[in-house]
Amino acid sequence: xxxDHAHAHSGCFDLAAQEAVYxxxxxRRDVRSHFLPDPLDDDMLARLLMAAHHAPSVGFMQPWNFIxxxxxxxxxxxxxxxxxxxxxxxxxIAEERQALxxxxxxxxxxxxxxxxxxxxxxxxxxxxxxxxxxxPEMDLYSTVCAVQNFWLxxxxxxxxxxxxxxxxxxxxxxxxxxxxxxxxxxxxxxxRVSEFAARPDLERHGWxxxxxxxxxxxxxxxxxxxxxxxxxAAARLAGTPVGA
Amino acid sequence: xxxDHAHAHSGCFDLAAQEAVYxxxxxRRDVRSHFLPDPLDDDMLARLLMAAHHAPSVGFMQPWNFIxxxxxxxxxxxxxxxxxxxxxxxxxIAEERQALxxxxxxxxxxxxxxxxxxxxxxxxxxxxxxxxxxxPEMDLYSTVCAVQNFWLxxxxxxxxxxxxxxxxxxxxxxxxxxxxxxxxxxxxxxxRVSEFAARPDLERHGWxxxxxxxxxxxxxxxxxxxxxxxxxAAARLAGTPVGA
Numbered sequence: 001x002x003x004d005h006a007h008a009h010s011g012c013f014d015l016a017a018q019e020a021v022y023x024x025x026x027x028r029r030d031v032r033s034h035f036l037p038d039p040l041d042d043d044m045l046a047r048l049l050m051a052a053h054h055a056p057s058v059g060f061m062q063p064w065n066f067i068x069x070x071x072x073x074x075x076x077x078x079x080x081x082x083x084x085x086x087x088x089x090x091x092x093i094a095e096e097r098q099a100l101x102x103x104x105x106x107x108x109x110x111x112x113x114x115x116x117x118x119x120x121x122x123x124x125x126x127x128x129x130x131x132x133x134x135x136p137e138m139d140l141y142s143t144v145c146a147v148q149n150f151w152l153x154x155x156x157x158x159x160x161x162x163x164x165x166x167x168x169x170x171x172x173x174x175x176x177x178x179x180x181x182x183x184x185x186x187x188x189x190x191x192r193v194s195e196f197a198a199r200p201d202l203e204r205h206g207w208x209x210x211x212x213x214x215x216x217x218x219x220x221x222x223x224x225x226x227x228x229x230x231x232x233a234a235a236r237l238a239g240t241p242v243g244a
Numbered sequence: 245x246x247x248d249h250a251h252a253h254s255g256c257f258d259l260a261a262q263e264a265v266y267x268x269x270x271x272r273r274d275v276r277s278h279f280l281p282d283p284l285d286d287d288m289l290a291r292l293l294m295a296a297h298h299a300p301s302v303g304f305m306q307p308w309n310f311i312x313x314x315x316x317x318x319x320x321x322x323x324x325x326x327x328x329x330x331x332x333x334x335x336x337i338a339e340e341r342q343a344l345x346x347x348x349x350x351x352x353x354x355x356x357x358x359x360x361x362x363x364x365x366x367x368x369x370x371x372x373x374x375x376x377x378x379x380p381e382m383d384l385y386s387t388v389c390a391v392q393n394f395w396l397x398x399x400x401x402x403x404x405x406x407x408x409x410x411x412x413x414x415x416x417x418x419x420x421x422x423x424x425x426x427x428x429x430x431x432x433x434x435x436r437v438s439e440f441a442a443r444p445d446l447e448r449h450g451w452x453x454x455x456x457x458x459x460x461x462x463x464x465x466x467x468x469x470x471x472x473x474x475x476x477a478a479a480r481l482a483g484t485p486v487g488a
């Protein structure tokens with residue numbers, strides 16, 4: 001964290017700096033393989049957490065906490081939760097896709113050097129829920145922004161992150177003594193990796209393909225036509241390699 | 245989007261590139277003021293949307309759409325929704341903070357050159373809800389990751405973004421013809437700005453202060469002691485100017 005950050009607020013990013021931000025965004029991956037066993041340096045992990053801590057939060061609520069899990073036995077127990085959840089989810093997947101689903105690697109809980117749970121304390125705004133009276137879920141969304149900051153900073157530091165979403169959250173809460181008013185928003189596997197895949201695993205394995213951006217743009221209202229020039233610009237971009 | 249992104253997956257970020265990513269994270273602001281009236285270039289807006297479109301998504305679901313709103317009359321109507329919602333929220337704010345709440349500028353709907361609604365189509369995984377059987381909210385979280393990508397890319401391009409959360413979402417859905425199965429996750433005000441504030445507005449106006457990062461770190465379970473070295477590293481970072 002260089003001292004000149006404080007002076008850089010109004011400054012523009014030069015082209016190289018802009019490219020660095022886009023590169024982190026386009027080459028970030030949800031990592032399940034290629035974890036190296038090397039422990040993460042505490043100074044570096046602190047930087048990643050500081051990045052998370054500078055996410056936007058509704059009413060400046062900063063509802064997050066960070067539970068660092070290193071114990072191998074505990075992680076094995078979490079992995080057992082994942083395995084059970086995957087078995088429960090399997091029958092809900094379309095039959096013709098179940099064979100592929102079974103082959104997908106969907107977590108790196110034990111291979112990664114550490115796991116991180118990012119939680120949301122829903123009580124932290126106390127008696128002044130600015131921005132949450134109509135939309136109480138905004139604190140959960142703020143916590144997700146913290147996860148994404150962490151993920152992008154990690155990519156820039158050469159650290160892979162994988163979000164495990166196939167898990168019974170109530171069982172996880174009991175295992176980690178997480179109180180009622182706190183939600184474990186993200187269970188992350190974190191560690192240095194030997195490589196970042198060129199494309200998302202699910203794309204590579206044929207689970208899905210990248211939708212054309214231009215098709216996702218609407219004008220003025222849902223399904224509203226228009227924005228032809230913007231859509232053309234999006235279509236031009238889609239033809240260039242962007243780490244998709 | 246340079247062609248060399250495709251070759252940069254395994255590559256490390258050099259120090260300058262890492263700093264650029266951290267700088268975007270630390271100097272990003274929830275912008276409500278300082279919008280310039282200049283229209284945004286379509287090529288640039290397409291780049292920002294492409295950044296959003298490269299967010300992680302559960303089961304590679306890509307559940308997002310982007311509604312671009314430019315019409316001034318429509319935006320005035322949305323602003324009326326905000327004003328009504330603020331009046332409804334006010335009595336739920338602690339009495340001693342209501343005077344400050346009234347003074348805060350909490351949106352830039354009409355001053356910014358455009359508004360953007362990022363929606364989540366909850367039906368897009370069809371019959372294969374990979375990663376969503378236990379946690380169906382994961383598609384909403386994916387959409388929030390897209391918002392954060394957009395926000396950080398915008399910061400790098402010198403574009404301010406403000407998320408309006410004080411709004412009645414059902415009323416907004418009716419106004420924008422958003423169907424039942426689609427959630428408007430974020431209502432964003434977007435535009436070039438004359439400056440990015442050195443600190444978040446709510447911190448500057450005394451609504452809250454940045455929590456010490458070290459206090460937010462837990463070990464192995466909720467409120468678990470430990471991680472002394474990591475907390476020390478976090479405390480050392482907190483003493484350096486990082487655009488907080």
